[in-house]
Amino acid sequence: MDSEFAKHDSKVCCLECYNEHFAPKCIQCLKAISNGKLISYDEKNYHPDCFRCGHCNKIIIDMEFPTHNSKPYCIQCYNQYFAPQCTQCFKAISIGKSIIYNERNYHPDCFRCGQCNKIITDSKFNIENSKPCCTQCYNEYFAPRCGQCLKVISVGRSIIFDKKTYHPDCFRCGQCHKIMTDSKFHVENCKPCCIQCYNEYFKPQCSKCLRPINDKYTTFQGKNFHIDCFVCVKCHRIINKGENFCSDQYGVLCSICSI
Ligand SMILES: [Zn+2]
Ligand SMILES: [Zn+2]
Ligand SMILES: [Zn+2]
Ligand SMILES: [Zn+2]
Ligand SMILES: [Zn+2]
Ligand SMILES: [Zn+2]
Ligand SMILES: [Zn+2]
Ligand SMILES: [Zn+2]
Incomplete structure (x- = not known):
């Protein structure tokens, strides 16, 4: 037996047989890779000398090499072409x-x-x-600037109101200057207004009973009325929505009384 031999499946095997039957084959030259020095790329094996640039055919020695369409290339060719x-x-x-x-x-x-x-x-x-x-x-x-403090709003939350952006801390009630934390608020004189201030200062008041109006209301000649308070001066009937009525210096008259 030759002094050189290989092992395969824990059986000793002469180099010739090993190369022929068991050794990985180089995809390039199709010869066996017997000494274990192989380069694997893309599930294919190569002799180190057979692993060459797909363009200029130079041997690729760098561990990191560029590829294009799963072919290896030398850096120069890669840079130039791909x-x-x-x-x-x-x-x-x-x-x-x-x-x-x-x-x-x-x-x-x-x-x-x-x-x-x-x-x-x-x-x-x-x-x-x-x-x-x-x-x-x-x-x-x-970056948008705050409509109140005029400083940049770079990160985090901002509030957009009336086409202006505000820091959440700068978005305050136009009356009491409290920070508006509630997502519900009113707008008075182009400024946000908290619910409390709105109720106190701006809530519509009924022109008849002088109490605040929380619900739907009727507006007539710039005055607001509770639905129940908008009544005919003569018969005291509630004037329905869409009903014809007329008014004189004493008040409104329903469609029946105004005839
Ligand atoms: Zn080869
Ligand atoms: Zn090349
Ligand atoms: Zn550049
Ligand atoms: Zn810059
Ligand atoms: Zn601000
Ligand atoms: Zn307020
Ligand atoms: Zn009323
Ligand atoms: Zn009437």
């Missing part, structure tokens, strides 16, 4: 180094704020005029 191009500097982007934004590729160094041109390192950034914008510039140039 690498994505940077949207900013138009140069090739090596493997694994590309920032993809909006289906465009950038070198990490080329992904810069459209305003101050600083490299954007933060994973959080804004988009303004379809360009990335760093947080500082966003705050300075684009």
